[in-house]
Structure formats: C-alpha cells, structure tokens
Amino acid sequence: MEDLLRQGIGLLRGMWRFRWWGLALTWVVGAAAAVVIYLMPDRYESTARVYVDTQSVLRPLMSGLAVQPNLDQQIAILSRTLITRPNVEKLITMADLDLEVSNPVQREKLIADLTKGLQVRAAGRDNLFTLAFQDGDAQRAQRVVQSLVSLFVESGLISKRQDTDAARRFIEEQIRNYEEKLTSAENRLKEFRLRNMGLLGDGGRDYVTQLAGVRTQLDQARLELREAINSRDSLQRQLHGEEPVLLPQTPNTSAVSIPEIDGRIDAMRKNLDALLQRYTESHPDVIGTRRVIEDLEAQKQQEIELRRQAGPGQFGSLNANPVFQQMRLALSETEARIASLQARVSEFEGRQADLRASAELLPKIEAELAQLNRDYDIHKRNYEGLVQRRESANISVEMDAQSGIAEFRVIDPPSLPLRPAAPNRVLLMLAAGVAALGAGGALTFLISQLRPTFADGRSLREITGLPVLGSVSKVPDPQRNVARRRDLLAFGGGLATYGLAVAAVSVALQMMQG
Structure with a gap:
C-alpha cells in the first residue's frame, strides 16, 4: 500500500511540472466545445398520446360464443413492430416528405433518419402510448407525428381484420377438407354395412341376437311341424277306422244335398232377403231373384232324378257322413300346413347354417367396423368443432364491426413545439467543460510519461539498479517561495476563471433556449 x-505521489509530481500545458489545452478544448454547442441546430419534438381501449361490455357477455384474442398482447406487439420500412415509406407519402427528395439516395437517407428518429413508447400498463419525433422544422415534426398516429390506428385495425380473414380462410379450407373426409368415411361405412348386412344385422341387432332369433324361430317351426304331423296322423287313423254312414235308399228329395246348386240357392235367398228389406214384392229385382231361385230348385230336382235313375249308390255318396267329409277337409288342410311348415323349417335351418359358417369372419368384421366407426367419429367430431369455430369467428367479426372491441383514442393530438427539445446545450456545455479538464489532465500525464523525472533517491536506485551515495536538497529562498506562491495563485486563478467561464456560457445558452 505504501509503495x-x-x-x-510521484506520478502527480511529474504531472504537476506540466500543469500549464494541461490548463492551456483545457481552455482550448472548452472554447472549441462551446462554439460547437452553440452552432448545433435546434431540433423540435412533436408528441402525441394514444390510448387503446380493449375493455368492452360485450367481451364478458360473448364469452364462450365468440373468439376473443389477447388484444393487449397484440397491441404491444403492434407498438414494437410499427416502425418498419413499408410503414416508413407510407408515412413519407402521408406527411408529404417525398416532395423534399429528388433522388434515391436522398430517399434512402430520409428513410434511415425517420426509422432512427420515430419513437413509440409505452406510457404505463394501461395501453397508453406516446408517439414522438424530432426534426429541425417544428411543423414537419408535427406532420410526421400526425401521420404516425394515423398509421398506428390504421395498422391496428387492418392487422385485426387480416388476422380474422386469414383465420376464417384457414377454417373454411379445413372444413372443406374434413367434409370430404367425412363423406368418404360415410361411404366406406355404408358400403361395409351393405356387404356384411347379414352378419351385422339390422335394427340394432348383432350377430348373437340374429343367431338366437333364428334358433328360436327354427324351434318354433319344428314344434308347429310336429304338431301338424301328429294332427295329420290322428286324422288318417280316424279316417281309416270309420265307415261312412249311408242314409236310406229312398231318401226324401228335400234332404238330398247337391253342394253346387245348394250353395247357389243359399246365396240367392240371402240376396232376396236383402232386397226385401229395401223393396216390396212387386219390385223387379225381387221378382227376378225369386224366378232364379225357382229355376235353381227345378234344376236341383232334375239332377236328383237323374242320379236316382243312375242307382241308389249315388245317394250313398251324396248322403255321406258330414263328419267324414269334415275330417277329409281337415286332413287336406293339415297336409298343406305340413308342407308350408317344412319349407319354413328348411329356410330357418339354412339361415342358421349360414350364420354359423360366418362365425369365423365375425371378429374381423367387428374389428373393421370398429375402425371405420372410430375414423368416422373422429372426422365428424373435428368437422363439428371446425364448424363451431367458424361460427364463433363470424360472431367475432360482427362484434368487432358493430361495437369495436379495441378502440383507439387520441388523448393528446400531435403538438406544435415552440421551444426546441434538443440539443440540451446547458447539459452539453457542462459535460464539455468536464471533458476539457479531462483532456488537460491527460495531456499532463502523457508529457510526464514522455519526460519522466525522479522524485527521490529510492526511485532512482530502484530503476537504475545503482547505489545512490547521497542527494542534494534545495535550500529555501524567500524570493523562490514568493515566486512559487505567485505561480500557484496564477494556476488556481486560471482554473477558477475556466469554471466561471463554463458557468457563464451555460447560463447564456440557457437564456438563449428559454
């Protein structure tokens, strides 16, 4: 630490030897800085404040129905990306700055200056933004800021509209794609069901239900067939064991029955009864019906006479036992029913055999059906979700168009500056004064290093490596002391005068700006 x-101390002593050189440089640098600061052109700053209101009454009311993006984040991104080359070129046209350029080089310089000078600053967390620009012409600065405000509002609205349109186009394209996929899945599922309708069943019945139903129907048909066969066998036994009972050989003609004619006579008599309920005996239809009945009875008498002449055995067949005739009729019906039931049993047996033969394909068919249903359900769910999102986007567009979810409000319009905002000559003069002092001190340090001296014998011995036998001290002299004090006063006066000069120049510059 002592070293x-x-x-x-040795370094300061060496710099002190060249203090007048440093003071001279300080005055020169300070004076030059004052001239430069005085000649610097004034720059006027125009500012405007814009508030973006993202709070709307409709937002909580339409929650869940409309798409509500993060507007605060979008506005923050917009404020950071507003100063781009396309926007700056548009701003040049809006502010009529293109009238001042005559060649591409000047235009590029103007674009670079605007890109560097335009400022969009967030003034807090409440979507309050300050737009500022500095220029040598106050009116031009105001025009630039006014154009920047218009561009900021327009970019916000266009950005929202472009995002919404792009989202709607994307959703529409996805809906068309999924609609095609859904139609294809429906067709595949329909064709699969048509190919495997026998195994898949209809009306919600599966393979097991169909097989159980066919087995139940087959058992029922077999039971009915056995019952019909037993009934037929019973009738056959009764027919073979019963002899016909014949009526006497001289029967009463009124008791003889001829089914064909008797049936017609019965029908005509029923018709006559119906006519008598509506008409009298003298009605032509009644008279005609009675005449037909009489003709039929006469025809019956003739038929009976003919059969009587043919032999008594004919009356035996005519007068056969009615129970016998009913049994033969029942036997014929039973035979027909047996044939029908046999066909039914054969059909159900064939169905059961087909279902059992297809049992090996059932797991594969069920797996393929499950996959088709799964694909169809996925496409349908995605399709319905996209349609719902499209409707939400449409509602959002209508809501933005009618109510304005994000409203841009100009709190402070672009100002026309009356006083220059830059440069701050007072601050620059003070900084230049300090810098000039630093330049003087640096000069003394540099000269002391170029022309070094030794302050004591120890430093001489350490540097040269030679032994120092002794040193000669300076004898105090009153005249030398007076000259030394005079030199100190002169140097201190020079520094004080420099400080006063810097302060005076700063005050003058302040008065000039004010």
Whole structure:
C-alpha cells in the first residue's frame, strides 16, 4: 500500500511540472466545445398520446360464443413492430416528405433518419402510448407525428381484420377438407354395412341376437311341424277306422244335398232377403231373384232324378257322413300346413347354417367396423368443432364491426413545439467543460510519461539498479517561495476563471433556449 501511495505521489509530481500545458489545452478544448454547442441546430419534438381501449361490455357477455384474442398482447406487439420500412415509406407519402427528395439516395437517407428518429413508447400498463419525433422544422415534426398516429390506428385495425380473414380462410379450407373426409368415411361405412348386412344385422341387432332369433324361430317351426304331423296322423287313423254312414235308399228329395246348386240357392235367398228389406214384392229385382231361385230348385230336382235313375249308390255318396267329409277337409288342410311348415323349417335351418359358417369372419368384421366407426367419429367430431369455430369467428367479426372491441383514442393530438427539445446545450456545455479538464489532465500525464523525472533517491536506485551515495536538497529562498506562491495563485486563478467561464456560457445558452 505504501509503495502504491509513493508511486501515486510521484506520478502527480511529474504531472504537476506540466500543469500549464494541461490548463492551456483545457481552455482550448472548452472554447472549441462551446462554439460547437452553440452552432448545433435546434431540433423540435412533436408528441402525441394514444390510448387503446380493449375493455368492452360485450367481451364478458360473448364469452364462450365468440373468439376473443389477447388484444393487449397484440397491441404491444403492434407498438414494437410499427416502425418498419413499408410503414416508413407510407408515412413519407402521408406527411408529404417525398416532395423534399429528388433522388434515391436522398430517399434512402430520409428513410434511415425517420426509422432512427420515430419513437413509440409505452406510457404505463394501461395501453397508453406516446408517439414522438424530432426534426429541425417544428411543423414537419408535427406532420410526421400526425401521420404516425394515423398509421398506428390504421395498422391496428387492418392487422385485426387480416388476422380474422386469414383465420376464417384457414377454417373454411379445413372444413372443406374434413367434409370430404367425412363423406368418404360415410361411404366406406355404408358400403361395409351393405356387404356384411347379414352378419351385422339390422335394427340394432348383432350377430348373437340374429343367431338366437333364428334358433328360436327354427324351434318354433319344428314344434308347429310336429304338431301338424301328429294332427295329420290322428286324422288318417280316424279316417281309416270309420265307415261312412249311408242314409236310406229312398231318401226324401228335400234332404238330398247337391253342394253346387245348394250353395247357389243359399246365396240367392240371402240376396232376396236383402232386397226385401229395401223393396216390396212387386219390385223387379225381387221378382227376378225369386224366378232364379225357382229355376235353381227345378234344376236341383232334375239332377236328383237323374242320379236316382243312375242307382241308389249315388245317394250313398251324396248322403255321406258330414263328419267324414269334415275330417277329409281337415286332413287336406293339415297336409298343406305340413308342407308350408317344412319349407319354413328348411329356410330357418339354412339361415342358421349360414350364420354359423360366418362365425369365423365375425371378429374381423367387428374389428373393421370398429375402425371405420372410430375414423368416422373422429372426422365428424373435428368437422363439428371446425364448424363451431367458424361460427364463433363470424360472431367475432360482427362484434368487432358493430361495437369495436379495441378502440383507439387520441388523448393528446400531435403538438406544435415552440421551444426546441434538443440539443440540451446547458447539459452539453457542462459535460464539455468536464471533458476539457479531462483532456488537460491527460495531456499532463502523457508529457510526464514522455519526460519522466525522479522524485527521490529510492526511485532512482530502484530503476537504475545503482547505489545512490547521497542527494542534494534545495535550500529555501524567500524570493523562490514568493515566486512559487505567485505561480500557484496564477494556476488556481486560471482554473477558477475556466469554471466561471463554463458557468457563464451555460447560463447564456440557457437564456438563449428559454
């Protein structure tokens, strides 16, 4: 620590020897800086404040129905990406700055200056933004800021509209794609069901239900067939064991029955009864019906006479036992029913055999059906979700168009500056004064390093490596002391005068700006 302190003192002593050189440079640098600061052109700053209101009454009311993006984040991104080359070129046209350029080089310089000078600053967390620009012409600065405000509002609205349109186009394209996929899945599922209708069943019945139903129907048909066969066998036994009972050989003609004629006579008599309920005996239809009945009875008498002449055996067949005739009729019906039931049993047996033969394909068919249903359900769910999102997007567009979810409000219009905002000559003059002092000190340090001296014998011995036998001290002299004090006063006066000069120039610059 002692060595460092000794080296520092030695360094200061060496710089003190060239203090007048440093003071002279300080005055020169300070004066030059004052002239430069005075000649710097004034720059006027125009500012405007814009508030973006993202709070709307409709937002909580339409929650869940409309798409509600993060407007705060979008506005923050817009404020950071507003200063782009396309926007700056548009701003040049809007502010009529293109009238001042005559070649591409000047235009590129103007674009670079605007890109560097335009500022969009967030003034807090409440979507309040300050737009500012500095220029040598106050009116031009105001025009630039006014154009920037219009561009900021327009970019926000166009950005929202473009995002919404792009989202709607994307959703529409996805809906068309999924609609094609859904139609294809429906067709595949329909064709699969048509190919495997026998195994898949209809009306919600599966393979097991169909097989159980066919087995039940087959058992029922077999039971009915056995019952019909037993009934037929019973009738046959009764017919073979019963002899016909014949009526006497001289029967009463009124008791003889001829089924064909008797049936017609019965029908005509029923018709006559119906006519008598509506008409009298003298009605032509009644008279005609009675005449037909009489003709039929006469025809019956003739037929009976003919059969009587043919032999008594004919009356035996005519007068056969009615129970016998009913049994033969029942036997014929039973035979027909047996044939029908046999066909039914054969059909159900064939169905059962087909279902059992297809049992091996059932797992594969069920797996394929499950996959088809799964694909169909996925496409249908995605399709319905996209349609719902499209409707939400449409509602959002209508809501934005009618109510304005994000409203841009100009709180402070672009100002026309009356006082220059830059440069701050007072601050620059103070900084230049300090910098000039630093330049003077640097000069003294540089000269002291170029022309070094030794402050004591110890430093001489350490640097040269030679032994120092002794040193000669300076004898105090009153005249030398007076000259030394005079030199100190002169140097201090020079520094004080420099400080006063810097302060005076700063005050003058302040008064000039005010």
